[in-house]
Amino acid sequence: MTKSKSAYSTPSKLGKIDTHIIVVWVDNEASVLSRVVGLFSGRGYNIESLAVAEVDQKNNLSRITIVTTGTPQVIEQIVLQLKKLVPVHKVGNFKRDDKKVIFKEMALLKIVANHGKIKKALNACKKYNPVILDQTNKSAVIQITALRREIDKVTKNLKPFGLVSASRTGAVAMTRGAEVFN
Amino acid sequence: MPKLFSGAEIVFKCLEDQKVEHIFGYPGGAVLPIYDELKNHPSIKHILVRHEQGAGHAAEGYARSTGKPGVVLVTSGPGATNVVTALTDAYMDSVPLVCISGQVPTHLIGTDAFQECDTTGITRPCTKHNWLVKNINDLPRIMHEAFEVATTGRPGPVLVDIPKDIQFAKAKYFKPKKKIKLKEKSLNIFKQSDIDQLVDLMKKASRPVFYTGGGVINSGPKASELLRELVSITGFPITSTLQGLGAYPGDDNQFLGMLGMHGTYEANNVMHDCDLLINIGARFDDRITGKIDEFSPKSKKVHIDIDPSSINKIVKVDLSIVGDVSDVIRSTTKTLKKKNLNLEKSNKQKISKWWQQIQKWRTKQSLNFVNSDKIIKPQHAVQRLYELTKNQDTYITTEVGQHQMWAAQHYKFNKPNRWMTSGGLGTMGYGLPAAVGVQVAHPEKLVVDIAGEASILMNIQEMSTAVQYNLPVKIFILNNQYMGMVRQWQELLHEKNYSESYSKALPDFVKLAEAYGCVGIRAEDPDELDEKIEEMINTDGPVIFDCHVDQDENCFPMIPSGKPHNQMLLGPKDQEENKITGKGKALV
Numbered sequence: 001m002t003k004s005k006s007a008y009s010t011p012s013k014l015g016k017i018d019t020h021i022i023v024v025w026v027d028n029e030a031s032v033l034s035r036v037v038g039l040f041s042g043r044g045y046n047i048e049s050l051a052v053a054e055v056d057q058k059n060n061l062s063r064i065t066i067v068t069t070g071t072p073q074v075i076e077q078i079v080l081q082l083k084k085l086v087p088v089h090k091v092g093n094f095k096r097d098d099k100k101v102i103f104k105e106m107a108l109l110k111i112v113a114n115h116g117k118i119k120k121a122l123n124a125c126k127k128y129n130p131v132i133l134d135q136t137n138k139s140a141v142i143q144i145t146a147l148r149r150e151i152d153k154v155t156k157n158l159k160p161f162g163l164v165s166a167s168r169t170g171a172v173a174m175t176r177g178a179e180v181f182n
Numbered sequence: 183m184p185k186l187f188s189g190a191e192i193v194f195k196c197l198e199d200q201k202v203e204h205i206f207g208y209p210g211g212a213v214l215p216i217y218d219e220l221k222n223h224p225s226i227k228h229i230l231v232r233h234e235q236g237a238g239h240a241a242e243g244y245a246r247s248t249g250k251p252g253v254v255l256v257t258s259g260p261g262a263t264n265v266v267t268a269l270t271d272a273y274m275d276s277v278p279l280v281c282i283s284g285q286v287p288t289h290l291i292g293t294d295a296f297q298e299c300d301t302t303g304i305t306r307p308c309t310k311h312n313w314l315v316k317n318i319n320d321l322p323r324i325m326h327e328a329f330e331v332a333t334t335g336r337p338g339p340v341l342v343d344i345p346k347d348i349q350f351a352k353a354k355y356f357k358p359k360k361k362i363k364l365k366e367k368s369l370n371i372f373k374q375s376d377i378d379q380l381v382d383l384m385k386k387a388s389r390p391v392f393y394t395g396g397g398v399i400n401s402g403p404k405a406s407e408l409l410r411e412l413v414s415i416t417g418f419p420i421t422s423t424l425q426g427l428g429a430y431p432g433d434d435n436q437f438l439g440m441l442g443m444h445g446t447y448e449a450n451n452v453m454h455d456c457d458l459l460i461n462i463g464a465r466f467d468d469r470i471t472g473k474i475d476e477f478s479p480k481s482k483k484v485h486i487d488i489d490p491s492s493i494n495k496i497v498k499v500d501l502s503i504v505g506d507v508s509d510v511i512r513s514t515t516k517t518l519k520k521k522n523l524n525l526e527k528s529n530k531q532k533i534s535k536w537w538q539q540i541q542k543w544r545t546k547q548s549l550n551f552v553n554s555d556k557i558i559k560p561q562h563a564v565q566r567l568y569e570l571t572k573n574q575d576t577y578i579t580t581e582v583g584q585h586q587m588w589a590a591q592h593y594k595f596n597k598p599n600r601w602m603t604s605g606g607l608g609t610m611g612y613g614l615p616a617a618v619g620v621q622v623a624h625p626e627k628l629v630v631d632i633a634g635e636a637s638i639l640m641n642i643q644e645m646s647t648a649v650q651y652n653l654p655v656k657i658f659i660l661n662n663q664y665m666g667m668v669r670q671w672q673e674l675l676h677e678k679n680y681s682e683s684y685s686k687a688l689p690d691f692v693k694l695a696e697a698y699g700c701v702g703i704r705a706e707d708p709d710e711l712d713e714k715i716e717e718m719i720n721t722d723g724p725v726i727f728d729c730h731v732d733q734d735e736n737c738f739p740m741i742p743s744g745k746p747h748n749q750m751l752l753g754p755k756d757q758e759e760n761k762i763t764g765k766g767k768a769l770v
């Protein structure tokens with residue numbers, strides 16, 4: 001214990017930190033994202049990645065997918081605090097290693113290299129549904145979909161093959177089977 | 183063709199439909215159309231404050247003493263930023279406020295126009311919700327929704343930002359017929375099985391305690407009645423947070439006094455040693471719990487709260503009951519009576535040992551202080567104020583600091599909604615404007631702001647408001663020339679280095695009162711105190727009472743830094759034996 005003279009208590013032991021995917025259905029209205037993100041920053045929660053888009057034009061609903069980390073207590077707070085926001089309809093909470101849920105991120109990778117290297121690059125991503133979106137004599141843009149860590153690995157591996165730029169989305173999630181989250 | 187109304191008219195039509203009688207505000211360029219409309223609505227009285235922060239706190243005082251939402255009207259830019267402190271205060275203490283702010287015309291938003299600021303952006307973290315009205319057709323819905331959000335579930339402040347062109351634009355007015363949407367945000371989601379579990383725990387407990395908070399007050403006067411019945415039939419001891427004072431009679435034998443950092447010895451020891459802790463409408467604030475790891479280590483914990491996010495936020499509980507306090511208590515009492523007709527007797531026997539222990543703690547008389555016949559002790563001043571005002575229905579507001587704690591310790595409240603203090607945010611300068619708001623709501627009642635000389639100067643300009651509207655608020659200043667609580671911490675933690683906590687150039691408060699056109703009274707001698715307090719009470723109109731008190735007095739008892747509830751620091755005597763260790767310093 002240092003000789004800090006703060007007016008507040010010292011933190012107690014931290015619990016185990018887990019990664020969770022929080023899915024939030026919100027009214028697609030001005031500043032709704034800022035409310036959600038402001039809640040996270042204001043209360044000191046983490047955001048590892050964020051994906052948001054309108055999913056229901058008729059009912060004007062957007063779906064926000066947030067990857068976050070925290071102790072079980074913090075995760076519970078995140079869900080409960082989100083539910084209090086006026087434009088929030090429902091909140092889903094999935095553990096990162098939940099087998100019943102599919103998580104995917106997408107990346108666009110630009111390779112600037114000769115034909116041979118581009119081929120090798122493509123080969124290196126073959127496990128992750130590579131699609132060539134654009135190709136010239138000396139460049140290619142490859143789209144892959146995979147998990148966060150896999151994309152981390154691929155981008156690292158592609159460096160020698162001429163990867164010059166990577167653009168990535170946040171994770172999106174969907175439950176397996178016929179079940180729908182309510 | 184239905185009639186079209188201007189935005190400004192719609193604002194007032196909504197206020198009328200919401201049965202608003204008073205609004206607190208300050209005009210400016212971007213709200214002028216709304217101010218122009220004011221004259222056409224005689225049922226709504228506007229109170230002109232002297233600073234927008236004052237408007238916010240006045241509305242808080244109004245809301246907390248009536249249970250109705252307080253309404254604030256301010257202009258754009260500085261008007262809105264000045265009200266931010268009051269909004270944050272209301273957010274922390276769950277006070278329903280509806281703040282209407284003017285904004286620059288829509289086409290100028292984002293251009294750094296004169297008196298423009300991102301009001302909804304700035305107030306987003308300190309309101310339950312806010313709206314920027316971009317389309318006049320949304321205005322009626324938003325206005326009504328604003329009242330709905332402010333008052334539903336756990337109450338709190340909301341803000342509606344209305345650009346000037348929207349105030350001029352015309353639209354149809356309608357009153358939404360049904361309450362939509364918010365239903366799911368605030369429901370009594372408790373089940374009978376929860377209540378059964380609670381009753382079961384209550385039956386088994388031999389060292390129980392009720393720990394009640396502001397939620398009981400917010401649930402309405404009925405909740406206080408129900409709480410009294412529940413406490414009476416169970417025979418359990420009860421302690422209250424700062425915000426909960428008044429929900430249960432302060433002079434009742436089952437009441438242990440306030441708990442927490444400056445709570446009584448018996449209340450804190452009960453919290454530490456109990457085997458069943460029933461939290462009703464309180465939130466385990468850090469000023470209450472002390473060291474979390476050693477907080478009430480032997481107890482089963484029950485938490486009753488309307489806000490699901492309050493549960494398990496700080497203290498993990500064994501049983502959570504999400505619902506309105508009134509409804510939960512009503513069901514509990516009903517179930518208790520049904521299951522055990524002979525409850526009163528059987529329970530009292532079971533917990534008689536517990537009461538014996540409590541009596542032992544009580545003999546410490548932790549609120550005692552060494553009185554003096556030469557100098558006025560601040561605790562004595564509050565006690566005398568209580569004795570001389572308890573025969574009438576008195577409303578007390580406070581500023582923040584030592585005087586606030588002394589008021590909480592020594593003024594006994596018997597009814598809810600009589601005690602208005604800034605607990606969560608701890609806003610110095612709260613008490614005077616809050617008193618103004620209380621007095622507006624209760625013109626015939628005695629309203630006293632127990633203040634410190636440092637705090638009062640933070641919103642002293644509101645004396646002018648009090649004088650303008652003949653609001654006979656009494657400002658009772660415990661003047662020790664120090665920011666007393668800061669000085670106390672510096673004494674205990676920083677080797678008496680009283681860095682910047684002494685006010686060298688204080689005004690002459692009697693002359694200041696006279697300058698504002700009201701009465702100033704000064705008391706310096708304990709012998710003249712009673713007589714002067716009587717004089718204050720009997721004065722028609724606002725009074726500033728400058729009570730010169732002992733400069734060195736500290737607020738005890740106190741849970742010293744880094745210690746759990748059962749290791750309190752009592753008076754100056756006890757202190758010698760219980761020096762705060764280096765480790766504890768961080769925890770005050």
